[in-house]
Amino acid sequence: MKKSKKALLLLTMVISIIHLIPFYLLITVSFKPVDDTSSKWLPPATLYLDNFINAWKEANLGQAFVNNILITAISVLLVVFLGACASYPLARYKTRFNRFMFVFFISAMIVPPLTILVPLYKFIVDIGGLNQPWAIILLHVTFNLPITIFLFTGFINTIPRELDEAAMIDGMSRFSLFFRIIMPLLKPVTVTVMILTGVNVWNDYQFSVFFLQSSESHTLTVALSSFFSQYVNNVGWVAAGSLLSSLPIIILYLFLQKYFISGLSSGAVKG
Amino acid sequence: MDTEVRTQIQFVKKGLRRKKISSTVWLNVMYLPALLLFIVFIFYPFFKGLQISFTNWDGFSQTYDWIGLDNYKRMLHDPNIGTIIKNTLIYGIGSTLFQNIIGLAYALLLNREMKTRGITRTIIYLPVIISPLIMGYIWYFFFQYDGGALNDIILLFRNTPLNILADPQWNVWIIMFVNTYQYLGIAMVIYLAGLQTIPRDFYEAAQIDGASSWQRFKHVTLPMLMPSITINIVLNLVGGLKLFDVIISLTKGGPGYASQSLSTVMYKYYFASMDAGYAAALGNLMFVLISVISITALIYLRRKEIAG
Structure with a gap:
């Protein structure tokens, strides 16, 4: 019995190490100068920081960070607000029409954004949204809304209706009842939505690469990819840039991992 | 009252x-x-x-002609379409298969009480939060021809390094592998949650009936996990079939069309070949492919859930 337990413990450690290999390589590569031809497996000999400085300057990561933070923060706020608002009537007043609307909102989940890339791109160009943060924010909000409405509606369904009725007996209007009583109760699912949307938007490449083409509007992933095609041989810079771009989200993950894991997985249930 | x-x-x-x-x-x-x-x-x-998709629009002109079904007819004669669809299916179905098998194995392992459980789960889940584009770059350092980490090991055994990312036979599978590595954490977590819902008495009863551990897995664990299996399979199918970022960062779809999927080739036709009409048609094909495969899988698995 004891022996098998030790074997299992060893197995989990081996698995963990294997899964960490890519991250280990990312770190060793980002701390080595270009002319250091030693194996990527070996740790760097000195603490060489120039890759980070160069990546920051050459890929204009400072601007990209500002863009990323701005786009992610506004998208998350809008998704939470619009999603919660939309879910309230869908959860509380299930007329036949609203049931249909719920299905309509949820069904948008089956349209992978890339399949409508051509018309969407044309449309964004036509309305003057190319390279504009507001356009990409609206796109992120739209494509994150279906799962958000799904999660919020499900959660509001579990809040007893008596609460609404009691507040209305006290003379509250439906709107203030929603903002003052229901909204504060949505905290747990709001955390889920924030993590889900935040990670999606922060990491996005497939939208940003099309709609944010000018270098001032680049987000981190777009800045890194144009940087990578320019300096294919300078993997140290690319690694340093990748590490910097992922660091904020890795740190958040390590502190809030419980919320990340349950949040991102409940987003998975959308299938 | x-x-x-x-x-x-x-x-x-x-x-x-x-x-x-x-x-x-x-x-x-x-x-x-x-x-x-x-x-x-x-x-x-x-x-x-x-x-x-019914026009020959080039992507920027104000004018275009209606060409009916020509873009769809063109697909049938496109010499690369076979490779592209095959790759898309490998990314979709291949990653689904591996994510579920490995994810379930990890979940079974981590469902036991042990000290390293939490940390192992955190590590396996870590790639989920990284941008897939960046995940592609990280693995590029591993697989790259010149000074790649894999080739450092290969060179210990043979004289010539592998140029695996440029090898049409291999690179599609490498891309599938990277996608699997990145997202199997989600499958694992969903299976872990599913395993927690199975009552202990079921196993005890099966044990009393003399069921071997394989029989217990087959007749208790698997049927009870059906809802988790459904979610994981449908989710991974959609994720893999629309894969884009990892392909761009590892091979850009090359060499030639060797590792293109519908999503990357659509991008190429629209922006590089200025063939927007055809690109739109490919987008519609992708939409049909993804919805047909995922909805069929969903209906089939839901039926099994009820039957099981």
Whole structure:
């Protein structure tokens, strides 16, 4: 019995190490100068920081960070607000029409954004949204809304209706009842939505690469990819840039991992 | 509660209900902004895309001609379409298979009480939060020809390094592997949650009946996990079939068309070949492929859930 337990413990450690290999390589590569031809497996000999400085300057990561933070923060706020608002009537007043609307909102989940890339791109160009943060924010909000409405509606369904009725007996209007009583109760699912949307938007490449083409509007992933095609041989810079771009989200993950894991997985249930 | 109070409450409730009907319509105003976004950014483009696919639009001119079904006919004769669809299916079905097998194995392992459980779960899940584009770059350092980490090991055994990312036979599988590595954490977590819902008595009863551990897995664990299996399979299918970022960062779809999927080739036709009509048609093909495969899988698995 004891022996098998030790074997299992060893197995989990081996698995963990294997899964960490890519991250280990990312770190060793980002701390080595270009002319250091030693194996990527070996740790760097000195603490060489120039890759980070160069990546920051050459890929204009400072601007990209500002863009990323701005786009992610506004998208998350809008998704939470619009999603919660939309879910309230869908959860509380299930007329036949609203049931249909719920299905309509949820069904948008089956349209992978890339399949409508051509018309969407044309449309964004036509309305003057190319390279504009507001356009990409609206796109992120739209494509994150279906799962958000799904999660919020499900959660509001579990809040007893008596609460609404009691507040209305006290003379509250439906709107203030929603903002003052229901909204504060949505905290747990709001955390889920924030993590889900935040990670999606922060990491996005497939939208940003099309709609944010000018270098001032680049987000981190777009800045890194144009940087990578320019300096294919300078993997140290690319690694340093990748590490910097992922660091904020890795740190958040390590502190809030419980919320990340349950949040991102409940987003998975959308299938 | 005495009856008088109860009738009073009933009375108030009735009044509220009457009031409710008149203000329900007003409350629907709350979903109008979301509805507007959906119509403008999903439904309008979706139908516009159908329209563009019947034209020879180049992506920037003001004019174009209607060419009927020519773009769809062209697909049938496209010499690369076979490779592209095959790759898309490998990314979709291949990653689904591996994510589920490995994810389930990890979940079974971590479902036991042990000290390293939490940390192992954290590590396996870590790649999920990284941008897939960046995940591709990280693995590029591993697989790259010149000084790649894999080749450092290969060179210990043979004289020539592998150029695996440029090898059409291999690179598709490498991309599938990277996608699997990145997202198997989600499958694992969903299976772990599913395993927690299986009552212990089921296993005890099976043990009393003399079931071997394989029989217990087959007749207790698997059927009880069916809902988790459904979610994982459908989710991974959709994720893999629309894969884009990892392909761009590892091979850009090359060499030639060797590792292109529908999503990357559509991008290429639109922006590099200025062939927007054909790109729109490919987008529609991708939409049909993804919905048919995922909905079929969903219906099939849901039926199995009920039957099982």
